[in-house]
Amino acid sequence: MSAREELMQVVDNHRAAVERNERIPMPSDWTFGRVDDETARHAAVLILFGHLDNVPAVSHDSTVSDELDVLLLERARTLRKHPGQIAFPGGGVDDTDRDVTHTALREAVEETGLDPAGVDVLGRLQLTELPVTNFLVTPVIGWWTKPSPVEAVDVNESRTVFRAPVADLLNPENRRSVRVERDGHTHFSPGFVVGDRVVWGFTAIVLDRLFNEAGWTIPWEPAEEITPPFSNRH
Numbered sequence: 001m002s003a004r005e006e007l008m009q010v011v012d013n014h015r016a017a018v019e020r021n022e023r024i025p026m027p028s029d030w031t032f033g034r035v036d037d038e039t040a041r042h043a044a045v046l047i048l049f050g051h052l053d054n055v056p057a058v059s060h061d062s063t064v065s066d067e068l069d070v071l072l073l074e075r076a077r078t079l080r081k082h083p084g085q086i087a088f089p090g091g092g093v094d095d096t097d098r099d100v101t102h103t104a105l106r107e108a109v110e111e112t113g114l115d116p117a118g119v120d121v122l123g124r125l126q127l128t129e130l131p132v133t134n135f136l137v138t139p140v141i142g143w144w145t146k147p148s149p150v151e152a153v154d155v156n157e158s159r160t161v162f163r164a165p166v167a168d169l170l171n172p173e174n175r176r177s178v179r180v181e182r183d184g185h186t187h188f189s190p191g192f193v194v195g196d197r198v199v200w201g202f203t204a205i206v207l208d209r210l211f212n213e214a215g216w217t218i219p220w221e222p223a224e225e226i227t228p229p230f231s232n233r234h
Contacts, residue, residue: 003049007141018127023129024126025129030188032132032182035129035131035134039134040135042093042138043135044091044139045138046104047206049068049166064216075087077159085200088206091103091110100140105119111157120143169194176193176198176224178204178228180201
């Protein structure tokens with residue numbers, strides 16, 4: 001199957017759970033409290049895959065094409081929450097949004113300037129808990145049929161926007177366990193080292209699960225640990 005077909009299969013596998021409004025908790029070694037159902041906000045992120053334009057993958061012999069990429073952004077380092085972290089485009093659901101898919105696309109347009117007409121929405125994954133900020137997040141999977149230029153629209157929110165080669169994310173040499181110390185406890189998340197950037201926390205957890213479900217993961221060594229930048233705030 002093609003990467004697009006494999007992603008569609010993942011979406012199909014989630015469909016029944018999505019319809020039942022089931023949720024996925026954070027891994028037991030990355031749990032900062034619990035989501036408060038009475039006050040939790042809903043949010044959505046766009047996980048947008050496409051084909052690389054001018055940034056070839058360094059890694060080869062992967063489980064995916066060298067040309068496959070995913071759209072990510074680096075959050076501004078001055079933000080109060082998740083400063084400097086690598087993230088998917090996305091944000092909180094507004095009352096005027098038709099549904100969470102609309103939320104994900106709207107936020108992606110506001111943050112990256114992409115043309116939503118070129119995005120084919122494949123579907124949604126299960127709600128994912130984000131206790132540290134008390135959000136329930138819906139990942140929306142998209143395929144970039146007609147890629148458009150992207151950039152950090154508001155530098156107060158995003159430092160940069162970039163397309164990461166998936167083959168490089170999957171390369172075992174770029175995989176790490178990210179260790180965070182907080183309130184006397186040690187927490188771990190999957191990590192992806194891409195150049196001088198580290199994808200960790202919520203974004204890395206969602207990518208790791210998605211890669212596993214798509215059958216793309218290449219065995220790697222979780223014992224190799226690093227600490228992330230800006231780890232004092234999550």
